[in-house]
Amino acid sequence: MIVITEFMDEAWVDWLRARADVTYAPDLPDRPDDLMAAVRGARALIVRNRTQVRGDLLDAGFTCVGRLGVGLDNIDMEGCATRGIEVYPATGANTLSVAEYVITTAAVLLRGAYMLRPEMEAGNWPRARAGQGREIAGKTLGLIGYGEIARATGRLGRALGMEVVAADPYARDFDGARSATIPEVLAAADVLSLHVPLTDETRNLIDAAALSAMGPGAILVNAARGGVVDEGAVCDALRTGHLGGAALDTFAQEPLTPDHPFADVPNLILTPHIGGVTAEANTRVSEMTARRVAAHLGLE
Incomplete structure (x- = not known):
């Protein structure tokens, strides 16, 4: 049996159903007891980022995990390795989606005029202020992390006339970007995009000090992992106007809790962790996930 705990393209759910018994219940992360009961005895588990594959769940009996995406912080990789559980992320499959998200939201925030609809509907005509928006061409795109998604983001940025500067101590090369340290990237970036996993090293990497090191009016985009930015510090920098705009697609707590800090913060785009999710x-x-899980189970 294959258990799919979060949303998946229906055609590929059906493809798996033609080869095995499939339990498809995209709300299982909200029902931990039912999740445990459903997974017990399964041969494979397919998840996105909300299902916590750790603890007692690891002893349910499955031999592989298909990850509908690339982030692995919701999966106990060491625990899987100890038990011989293979983990298959969909590496590369959503790269373009994330790269497009970064560049398009950065362009919206630089231009600024798209945020003025409420004023126009109220009868105002803020044409002079709307005309102060900035072009993306000629700006510097700073990338922290320079893996596959960052490289694709850089290619799109260069196609629109941006200069690309990147910091990554683990990068094998910087083809297409100028190599720099994180402080140098912060200082140079008109648009800063994050492309790092959430680890002890990267938690709150973009804090109040990092934001103050960015140039006035710079734009921040985080489509990497929640917890990499200090959300309260981002809100403070937007309120003071030091930060020209921000787009956050990932959050320290998902879904947002009632005490979130984002109410009435200007020049802020919030999206529900969909940077890598398009049709x-x-x-x-x-x-990719269906085929890799099927191959692991000998079903292809």
């Missing part, structure tokens, strides 16, 4: 990316991710 096209979902199809690619689902196909």
